[in-house]
Amino acid sequence: MALYPIKFTPIYKYRIWGGNKLKTVLNKNYTQENIGESWEISDVKGDETIVSDGSLAGKTLRDLIKDFKEDAVGAHVYKTFGEEFPLLIKFIDAKTPLSIQVHPNNEIAKQRHNSFGKNEMWYVMEAEKDAELIVGFNQKVDKEAYVKALESGEVLKILNNDTVSKGDTYYIPTGRIHAIGAGVMLAEIQQTSDITYRIYDYDRVDSSTGKTRELHTDLAVDVIDYSFDTNYKTNYAITENKTNPLVHSPYFKTNIINIKGEIKKDFSDLDSFVIYICVEGSLELIYNDKVYKVAKGETIFLPAALDDVVLKSHNADVLEVYY
Structure with missing residues (x-):
């Protein structure tokens, strides 16, 4: 299967x-x-x-x-x-x-x-x-x-x-x-x-x-970290149709992508599953010529064996998560 x-x-x-x-x-x-x-x-x-x-x-x-x-x-x-x-x-x-x-x-x-x-x-x-x-x-x-x-x-x-x-x-x-x-x-x-x-x-x-x-x-x-910081927010920048780093930690890596048009993604060098979380707009994810629609508030899981997908949208913000 x-x-x-x-x-x-x-x-x-x-x-x-x-x-x-x-x-x-x-x-x-x-x-x-x-x-x-x-x-x-x-x-x-x-x-x-x-x-x-x-x-x-x-x-x-x-x-x-x-x-x-x-x-x-x-x-x-x-x-x-x-x-x-x-x-x-x-x-x-x-x-x-x-x-x-x-x-x-x-x-x-x-x-x-x-x-x-x-x-x-x-x-x-x-x-x-x-x-x-x-x-x-x-x-x-x-x-x-x-x-x-x-x-x-x-x-x-x-x-x-x-x-x-x-x-x-x-x-x-x-x-x-x-x-x-x-x-x-x-x-x-x-x-x-x-x-x-x-x-x-x-x-x-x-x-x-x-x-x-x-x-x-x-x-x-005994669990609390008592250190003090002047800024706890993550600073990041978004370039449209590019994979922009958001939070990269030892436990997960998250990028943000603003999709306007079509983006081809190649995961052949990534030894991990990939999760897409649509946080604004909607997109189409295309794999093996089949279209998967992902609306705002929907999440889709790409098994690690899937190497090539296309992301398509007029205007969507998507979180990309992997290990």
């Missing part, structure tokens, strides 16, 4: 802070309220995404790797991760702010949770007026000063708030305190991990449980 460009059926996640933009803006198909996340490509246990169309429909991402091995993900990726997929791709809609949180690194996550760590990045797709993200500290802080601020209820005063707009990009390495603010919709690329330590949650009660959500203040203290 031959491989081809693959779409997965998203998995929708209720969140206390979720809104309805994933439905109204990105045309996601669900009926529940407060859907905060659409998991586009996932190998998280119990939340494996399923192929939605073509001859492989019904198979999970894990099934693809089992069946096709390095043809699915690339020889280096298969050698490193085996049948586990290293990335989780999401869209996130925050109607109200997320909790202040931090993620552990690979070593701590493995030791405490038998999981990968959670290095991640955000690409802002929409931001309401004055919408903010919290990323890092706004001053030099050590562990003692942080604990004091947390215990006195003043932790928000030492955190860095950035007002954001469409296209703003942030790399969030493990250990960096962060939170998505109200009115922000974004694409998130991260390691395959669902380990989050909540530090502060505005004393909110979750209507689905009638309780406040669990905090993980003790677990977080």
Whole structure:
């Protein structure tokens, strides 16, 4: 059975802070309220995404790797991760702010949770007026000063708030305190991990449980990176019809492409799967003379065995992700 460009059926996640933009803006198909996340490509246990169309429909991402091995993900990726997929791709809609949180690194996550760590990045797709993200500290802080601020209820005063707009990009390495603010919709690329330590949650009660959500203040203290930076945002430039680097980390590489016309892509030298995330406009991806349409808010997975594709659009912004 031959491989081809693959779409997965998203998995929708209720969140206390979720809104309805994933439905109204990105045309996601669900009926529940407060859907905060659409998991586009996932190998998280119990939340494996399923192929939605073509001859492989019904198979999970894990099934693809089992069946096709390095043809699915690339020889280096298969050698490193085996049948586990290293990335989780999401869209996130925050109607109200997320909790202040931090993620552990690979070593701590493995030791405490038998999981990968959670290095991640955000690409802002929409931001309401004055919408903010919290990323890092706004001053030099050590562990003692942080604990004091947390215990006195003043932790928000030492955190860095950035007002954001469409296209703003942030790399969030493990250990960096962060939170998505109200009115922000974004694409998130991260390691395959669902380990989050909540530090502060505005004393909110979750209507689905009638309780406040669990905090993980003790677990977080030794995970937090207390360093201070004057700028946490990723600086980048876009030249149309070129592959522009966005975030290149040891855990994933993300480029941005503004497509106006037609671009030929040759992956014969790239030993990895490739994921395209359409964050603006729409495009046609052509492989073996077959056209795959990708709308804003859709994600498509190219197995590593696929070398040559054509991207075509009047005007689209696309994130290109690989390992």
